[in-house]
Amino acid sequence: MTEHRPGPAVPAGGLRERKKQRTRDALLRAALLLFLSQGYDKTTVDEITDVVQVSQRTFFRYFANKEEVAFAVQDLVESHFVAALRARPASEGPLTAMRNAVLVAWDTVDEAISDVVPVDLYMRGYQLIESTPALLAVHLRRSTELEERIARLVADREGLDVDADPRPRVAVAAFSGVMRVTGRLWGQGQDTSVAAIRRMTEAYLDQIGPALAADWR
Amino acid sequence: MTEHRPGPAVPAGGLRERKKQRTRDALLRAALLLFLSQGYDKTTVDEITDVVQVSQRTFFRYFANKEEVAFAVQDLVESHFVAALRARPASEGPLTAMRNAVLVAWDTVDEAISDVVPVDLYMRGYQLIESTPALLAVHLRRSTELEERIARLVADREGLDVDADPRPRVAVAAFSGVMRVTGRLWGQGQDTSVAAIRRMTEAYLDQIGPALAADWR
DNA sequence: AGGCTAGTGACAGCGACTGACACTTCACAA
DNA sequence: TTGTGAAGTGTCAGTCGCTGTCACTAGCCT
Structure with missing residues (x-):
């Protein structure tokens, strides 16, 4: 049992990878909502990372720049x-x-x-x-x-x-x-x-x- | 003699205006040359204003941003x-x-x-x-x-x-x-x-x- | 169990840009 | 000619996007 078919609701990859995906998705969604509610320019990266409870540095590890998201x-x-x-x-x-x-x-x-x-x-x-x-x-x-x-x-x-x-x-x-x-x-x-x-x-x-x-x- | 026809080599406007035009031109030329010699990204606004001997603040009074120039x-x-x-x-x-x-x-x-x-x-x-x-x-x-x-x-x-x-x-x-x-x-x-x-x-x-x-x- | 390393946070620093304020210098009228 | 207002500038302090560094924590693999 070193391997098993991927379960229906379980995303692929180990815990590490799943966590990563979750952070990325969270950042993406948070950013989009903020952009739409208060405008792109008026939204700072800090605001986005505050919502997701993540350091600013982490944001830039997922997205090359604020535009990319x-x-x-x-x-x-x-x-x-x-x-x-x-x-x-x-x-x-x-x-x-x-x-x-x-x-x-x-x-x-x-x-x-x-x-x-x-x-x-x-x-x-x-x-x-x-x-x-x-x-x-x-x-x-x-x-x-x-x-x-x-x-x-x-x-x-x-x-x-x-x-x-x-x-x-x-x-x-x-x-x-x-x-x-x-x-x-x-x-x-x-x-x-x-x-x-x-x-x-x-x-x-x-x-x-x-x-x-x-x-x- | 409160007024006289504009001389051939004298740009229009008073001293103030001519000075302004000169600064703008100087900034423009300096920026262009720097951009071409070392690339746009690698040229800082400070470098441009150093050449023209003008404060950074002044640069941004003439050009809304670095791109504009x-x-x-x-x-x-x-x-x-x-x-x-x-x-x-x-x-x-x-x-x-x-x-x-x-x-x-x-x-x-x-x-x-x-x-x-x-x-x-x-x-x-x-x-x-x-x-x-x-x-x-x-x-x-x-x-x-x-x-x-x-x-x-x-x-x-x-x-x-x-x-x-x-x-x-x-x-x-x-x-x-x-x-x-x-x-x-x-x-x-x-x-x-x-x-x-x-x-x-x-x-x-x-x-x-x-x-x-x-x-x- | 324990070492390896991917992912993260904290921090310091750069560069573009802005606001505030004081100072210099030209313009214009008295 | 002189005084006054305004235009143009420098200085300073601060924000924001973005990057390098480094130590640390937590999954992974043997």
């Missing part, structure tokens, strides 16, 4: 989108595949993250990012990294070399540009539901063709 | 592009106008900024931004603000309401997305000349059509 959930959603894109049939063209992937991703975010945080919390977190200059800046930089990943993925789908053919990067750039506008406008709007952002996404993607036409009249 | 020249170039876009004949469609505006802008950056800093310095500054995470993040956020300005400008050209018709923002987003890829790849490349980025700009813009086609084969 705000993007933990974002990471999940991004991976979720990438997975959705990967799942698209090879028969779909690049733009169609990306378009369908986002829409499917929005339709299934709930299941994808609900065991970490409720979707509602994620949505409010996203809005916080969009409305906090420091976070928005980091978000955009992270987005360009995601773009590169996607470009490589698209290139693979089409059997191309990203560095030889500019089309993958150009297509992804144009697509992502539109996604960003959508995110921004959604953040400014009233309806903060997933349905709202899904609707806007679709509407704006539909405008790529018309918007890029030579003449708008 | 790195974008002073960038500001000029952006305005230069906006001006170029404004100068495009109404007969050109949105995309054509933007495309021509960037190209013309690159062809004339030299004249536009040379009395503040040599173009070479600007180019190296741009590369610094692209390669410094903290600066890149801010750059991208600033870019979205510029995008909004451009979208309004484009909407005006076409006699549309930005908030009613999504096409201006979508077109600008797609365009800017491609511009960003260009900037990134240029920054990673070897040739740091204006000619190089102009060439890449043109090449990548040419790919928008093909990249957005349904089928790439």
Whole structure:
């Protein structure tokens, strides 16, 4: 009996590891709640660690900086989108595949993250990012990294070399540009539901063709 | 003789104002040179103010934060592009106008900024931004603000309401997305000349059509 | 049982940034 | 020309994000 199947409700790993996970989760949740209730800038790391009863030094052992904790959930959603894109049939063209992937991703975010945080919390977190200059800046930089990943993925789908053919990067750039506008406008709007952002996404993607036409009249 | 025409080499304003301008310029130049020689992160504000012989407090009276000083020249170039876009004949469609505006802008950056800093310095500054995470993040956020300005400008050209018709923002987003890829790849490349980025700009813009086609084969 | 080491807390220190206040210096009017 | 107000600056003290160091505690493994 040196080994046994993992029980249903018991997280993997020894006591050490489980403790670690608990601290990280606690910090994450505490930070998110504080950010949402009083704003990111007005929340100090000390306040977060006070809630969790942990030294400030420990916070920085789990998160490289104060920003990182705000993007933990974002990471999940991004991976979720990438997975959705990967799942698209090879028969779909690049733009169609990306378009369908986002829409499917929005339709299934709930299941994808609900065991970490409720979707509602994620949505409010996203809005916080969009409305906090420091976070928005980091978000955009992270987005360009995601773009590169996607470009490589698209290139693979089409059997191309990203560095030889500019089309993958150009297509992804144009697509992502539109996604960003959508995110921004959604953040400014009233309806903060997933349905709202899904609707806007679709509407704006539909405008790529018309918007890029030579003449708008 | 309570007033006299401004002499040829004498900047406008009283002594007070001229002094102010000199301090600001000195700080700007000192900062840029330090950033370029030893990197942004490794340069402290104290080092900058030591060169100019000014207290740290004074630095922060001229620049809201350490980042701001790195974008002073960038500001000029952006305005230069906006001006170029404004100068495009109404007969050109949105995309054509933007495309021509960037190209013309690159062809004339030299004249536009040379009395503040040599173009070479600007180019190296741009590369610094692209390669410094903290600066890149801010750059991208600033870019979205510029995008909004451009979208309004484009909407005006076409006699549309930005908030009613999504096409201006979508077109600008797609365009800017491609511009960003260009900037990134240029920054990673070897040739740091204006000619190089102009060439890449043109090449990548040419790919928008093909990249957005349904089928790439 | 006892040594090993991962994880933590306490502390000191750096650098970006801010508020308060006193002081210098220019501007402008009497 | 001089005096007065305000603009611009330096000094100082303090906050906050973040890092290095070191000693200590508690799971782990033999």
